[in-house]
Amino acid sequence: MKNKPICYVPERVIPEVYSGTPTFLGLPKISSREDLNNHDIVFMGVPWEGTCTWGGHSTCELATKTVRNASARYGGYLLDYDLDIFDYFSGGDYGDTCVQNGNQEKTWEGIREKYGDILDAGKFPVVFGGDHSISSPMIEAFARKYQGRIGVIHFDAHMDNVPTYGEDLYARCSPFYRVYEMMAVNPKNMVHIGVRGPRNHPDGLRLARENGATVITGMSIKLEGWKKAVEKALAVAGKDTDAIYVTVCSDVLDVANNPGGPPDACGLTSFELGMMLHECGKSKAEAFDYVEIYPANDPNNVSSHTAVWMTLHLLAGVTKRKFNL
Secondary structure (H helix, E strand, O other): OOOOOOOOOOOOOOOEEEOOEEOHHHOOEOOOOHHHHHOOEEEEEEOOOOOOOOOOOOOHHHHHHHHHHHHOOOOOEEOOOOEEHHHOOOEEEEEEOOOOOOOHHHHHHHHHHHHHHHHHOOOEEEEEEOOHHHHHHHHHHHHHHOOOOEEEEEEOOOOOOOOOEOOEOOOOOOHHHHHHHOOOOOHHHEEEEEEOOOOOOOOHHHHHHHHOOEEEEHHHHHHHOHHHHHHHHHHHHHOOOOEEEEEEEHHHEOHHHOOOOOOOOOOEOHHHHHHHHHHHHHOOEEEEEEEOOOHHHOOOOHHHHHHHHHHHHHHHHHHHHHOOO
């Protein structure tokens, strides 16, 4: 692609997706539905924080800015694979969806509209949140595109499958119960991976099992290895499906690797997550989101930088698959 992102080029001009915020990796800004046709990978943000389930406001809605700000440091070349993603794909930034604080219905409408544009154009969507509730409307749209023949791999410290939080059906602790309920998704092709610790509801495992979803704990990844875990996840999500939706909550990472998240210990290293995401890209991943970064907790923006790295490892895997590299 023209104007592909490359590090250490002094004269490089980086456009802004909106005032004061660069586009992701300095890629071209996509300003219209028609412009989507010029790109293969489309980046989007959903700056939404819904109901807070513990404490107060987490600032996760600011991560669509902080991830983009972090990304300006990088290009699409990964020395690890001697591969530049943008030698093969064109990418662009479609900006953020329309959200209205406190109005979940209007916000979901904005997600469906803008995310639908990307899917209708046949592009690979990469979305940054926002809290984890945003995944359910995107998975719903993704499932419709593939007529239900999808798998879902959910990287997280928490099951996020509580039926309801008080009267709120769409809190960040409930999106995957909403996915269980979707007619277009077979929970037998869903995997919750990396879940661990004392911040899970006692009914979470039971609900997953009753609905047919697979659970791979963070403890089992540590004891048996990341490769065995991701092979199992891909076998479950890939069985009789055409595409896999991959969603990452930042707290699947250990707190030592994720200062901009909740203080959840005993988690994955960035290496383990990066390698598993790369394998997802090499398999059937056709959509990706990364959510729940709390910029106010992270003065050095480490978690946003990590999100960029994780995204590029997945996309390098997609590149290998699509071009038989």
